[in-house]
Amino acid sequence: MSREKEVKTNAMRFLDKKKIPYKVVQYECDEFTDGMAVADKTGIEIERSFKTLVTHGRKGEYYVFVIPVAMELDLKAAAKAVGEKSVEMLHVRDLLAVTGYVRGGCSPLGMKKHYKTVMDSRILNFREVAVSGGRIGSTLLMAPEDLLGAAQAMTGDIARNEDE
Template identity: 40%
Template sequence: MAKKRHPTGGTPATVALDRAGVAYAVRAYEHDPAAQSYGLEAAQALGVEPARVFKTLLVDTEQGLGVGIVPVDALLDLKAIAASLSMKKVTMADPKVAERTTGYVVGGISPVGQKKALPTVLDESATTFETILVSGGKRGLDIEIAPKDLLRVTGGRTASIARRG
């Protein structure tokens, strides 16, 4: 997969991927402000099965924030991510804190290029795909990337952290 730059000059995510020499493809779509689920909107707009499109969620570990990346058609299992982060308990991070910490807006939080490196866990289902899609750093922009490259650039690891609702 060749690197493709976004016509607007990129986001912190694409800049970070370019710096790291990671191959990715930009997948842009027209974001509908009325969409109830950013992730499912992306899957539908891009014609990709929802299991291959991943959302970035932040959790509060009481010792700082952590990142969980799960398919858009699944939920984040808080007990599972707590265990994978070696914590007893986590809660979902306050959206304003998540935005301030990552530098991205909710619905466009990318696991790549955040202001501060956070412990990151990618649901192991991602490894069944050659490439997955994650937010590119703004609503209406996804990045298609190999899971192994996403893990390398985020310093993340895999675990079973998704559950079907």
């Protein structure tokens, strides 16, 4: 009798090592899809679904930002939060080399290196939030305090609505 073994991602192994509780929600998807579609596929409310974005600053440093999936990163606020004059989105072709993750599967946990991480303060409005599990088709549900601690992240007002 064979039992299908759950494939662990770097993000899951990272949390397991630190003994931080989380739940995995799997969804069917073969290629990149945006966070709004993932929330719809998983049935997780859009308000508590967060996406991970990676930027680089003028000093050549990389920064990780976690914001609600229905919002955009406010680049000025993001730069200020990390002490840069400005930040730019990392080109998708560089994402795997910098983080170890692909677009649509980028988790703020278990990257190749630890980067300064800022999560939008709205993350504290929920008992449980959803972030990428480290691969397309996998989402992690966990307490925001656990996520912040595991990612060694700070919070800030870094997201805005598209029309702002």
